Amino acid sequence: MMTRHTTAPVSADADASQRPPASGTVDPQDSLYRTLVQEVEDCAIFMLGLDGRVRTWNAGAQRIKGYAAADIIGQHFSRFYTPEALARGWPDYELRQALATGRFEDEGWRVRKDGTLFWANVVINLLRDPAGKPIGFAKLTRDLTLRRQEDERLRQSEERFRLLVESVKDYAIFMLDPDGRVASWNSGAIEIKGYQPHEIIGQHFSAFYRPEDNASGKPARELELATRFGRVEDEGWRVRKDGSMFWANVVITAVHDSGGTLRGFAKVTRDLSERKRLEELERSSQHVSEFLATLAHELRNPLAPLRNAVGVMQLEPTLSPTLSSCRDMIDRQTVQLSRLVDDLLDMGRITTGKIDLRVGPVNMFEVVAQSVEAVRPLADQRQQVIDIHLPPEPVIVEGDFVRLVQVLQNLLNNASKFSPAGGRIAIEVVGEARAIVLRVIDQGRGISAGALDSVFTLFAQEDRLLDPTHNGLGIGLTLCRSLVELHGGVITAESAGRGKGCTFSVRLPRARQRAGNGHASGARPAVTVSAGTLRVLVIDDNRDSADSLAMLIGMKGHEARAAYDGASGLAIARDFVPHLVLIDLAMPDVDGFGVLHGLRAQPSLDRTMTAAMTGFGQNQDRERSFSEGFDAHLVKPVDMALLDDLLISAKHRRISGDAKRSPS
Structure with a gap:
């Protein structure tokens, strides 16, 4: 039950504004005051007796609370409160506080006549007569429901933002106070920097910088720049809790309040160590490519006179069988060394994306013929037979003739090198509806099942240490795969196991249209020129x-x-x-x-x-x-x-x- 109060009688000397005018007289000021209060619509302004009953009622009270004056005057003001507020005696508490201190203010839910709730700001002022005796209360109520809703939306938005920031793990997002001390710490900061919140909040952010950066005043300089220009961005080494370093992108933004006062700094840090590593690898790759080009130049200079000398000896008809054998041996090894230099350079070009294909219609018969011609000296030396199986009709692909010869020549060299003396190597070309398949089949050492996936890896060779006689650079098959993939094709290796030979299959798309009579763009035209000395x-x-x-x-x-x-x-x-x-x-x-x-x-x-x-x-x-x-x-x-x-x-x-x- 709410405590009911008896209204104290108004004394004869009470303020004229607090009592009705004498019979038959109208106080102009009193009338003006009453009219002003009565017409206010944005605020409920009414009087309560000391017992809490409503004595006056203005237009704003009717609009906000829904009661007409006739409905509410004489009723206890507790009917504006929620059941929960009534249960804890809140209306009586408000009046007691106003009576004790002269004023009471509160915000909370209130109830309209129709039972709906609104969020109210309530001010209750104690009224006294000229002698200082309490005679009632003036109550002002404002409807702040819209502001409450906006505040709630803002609170929810801030909460969602806080949860979002807290859940981000790829970015360290935290606040600094104006002195540069850590004020907040998200999960990304824990992940990247290694500190738990209780270990770092309150500490100066210079803990993340290298000693030499702190000695040069870099942290303070960054805050100064952020304060002056609003934002500063930097990349450089930062230090984790365990002392390890990472390459960071850092953005520091100054945060000001509505009055322009600096409240602190928002700091976002990204760990770009992986990007830095890739950039270093790219630079290293570029340096390697430049080194390989220089190395090739230096290797080719001594190779040139060797090749020329072999050419001279090949034109000399009177060489003895022994010298002829030595000449052919030098020729084979010079060709092999030149090929290795070319492969090394091509691999460097591919890894740096600098290799270009000169694409045109290519007759695969010509590719096979030129590749076999190039590998014939090595096969003859090992008494190996190369069997060629071609379809009756020419097979045309779109590609780079020189590069396709390079692929097949590498595969044939590989087959010859890993096949026994006197063995057989087969080349098959099979035409399909939309592609052609080129196979190189040998009866050699074979490949174990576990190594089939790695044979195309750069510098990888199975049993490199077990069989030093067959060691090379380990780039031939990698180069083949890269060149085939540049042609839009695929290369695969198959083997039944060690000692059971191997099959390499190259699948290439057919040319969209056949050009001319199907001859390869790489075939040399026959030229007849009259004799003459140059x-x-x-x-x-x-x-x-x-x-x-x-x-x-x-x-x-x-x-x-x-x-x-x-x-x-x-x-x-x-x-x-x-x-x-x-x-x-x-x-x-x-x-x-x-x-x-x-x-x-x-x-x-x-x-x-x-x-x-x-x-x-x-x-x-x-x-x-x-x-x-x-x-x-x-x-x-x-x-x-x-x-x-x-x-x-x-x-x-x-x-x-x-x-x-x-x-x-």
Whole structure:
């Protein structure tokens, strides 16, 4: 039961505003005051007697609480309270507090006439007569339901945001106070930095920096910059709780209140150690690629005179059987070493994404023929037979002829190397509706089941230590897989086990359309050129390379001269007037490009063909040679077939020039 109060009588000397006017008189001020209070609609303003019963009722009270004056005047104000508030005697408590202190304020749920609830701000002021005796209470009630709802939405939003921040594990998100001390700590911060909240909250954030960074004042400088510009971002090494370091991206944002006062800093840290590691690997890969290109250049320089010398001996008809055998052995090993250098360079290009395919229609019959021709010396040395099984109709794919030959040649070399002497190797080409399958089948050492998945891994070789005689660089099959995948194909290995041979299958998509009669783009056209002697000048600071190549060209029936530096080469060219000049690009005094420009400046050499010679054979090297004006780009050691093609081209140009100069 609510305690009921008896209204105290109003004393005769009470404030005029607190009592009705005398009969027959109207106080203008009192009337104006009553009208003002009565018309207020945004606030319920009414009076209670000391017993808590309603004595007056304004328009705002009717709008907010739903009662008309006739319905509520004389009723106890406790009917505006919820059952829970009534149960704990809250209305009586409010009046007691107002009576004791003169004023009471509260916020809570109140009840309208229709039973609905609203969130109210309530102020109860004690009223006294002029003598100071309590005579009742003035009660002001405001409906703050909308503000309450907005506050609740904001609270829920903040709670959701807090839960979101707390659940993020990939980012360390925490607050700093204005002095740089940690004020909050999420699960991502625990994960990345290693501190539990109780270990780090209240500590200065400089704990995350290296001693040298703290010595240079970096933490304080970052807060100063964030304060001045609103935000600062940095990447660098940071320190975990255990002392280990990680590469971090850090964003510090200054946080101000609505008055512009700095309240602290929001700090977001990401662990980018993995990205940093990949960047380092990429840089290392680039350095390795550059090193391999230089290494290949240095290896090709001594290979060039060896290959030229072999070419000379091949043209010498009077060699004894012993010398002929030694010549062929040197030729095979030079070819093998050149192939290893090429594979090493190609692997470097593939790993750095710098290999390009020159795609066109390719006849797989021609790929097989050229690959077998290249591996024939190794197979003959081991008395191995290569069986070729081809379909009756040509099989055309879209690809890079040279690269596809490289793939098949690698597979055949592999098969020969791991097959016994006197064994058989089979090549099969099978045409399907949308693809072709090329198989290389051997009867050799085979591959264990556990190693089938790893044979295409870079630098991996099964039993590398058990059989040193068969060791290599371990890049051939990796290179094959990469080149096949660049063609949109797939390569697989199958074996019944050790000692039971192996089958490598290459599946490539067919060409969308057949071109011409189906001949490969890589096949060389037959060329018939009338006899004639060419004047050929070789300019190379490597004397062995220059002399051996000049000797080889001379034995092919041409007049050849050698020069060992750019200046001498230009001097000889003025008098010799060569039809073809082979120029080494890397010479100490004047490089090959400078020599080329010197040659082009001589009118008598306007029809002379020029070819760059270098140990660098990447696409950008070739492109630069052609853009500078060279007619050809030869990679050392110069391939004999390419040299023959170049001599034929020079002869064509000479014949064409002679025809233009002859009288009509």
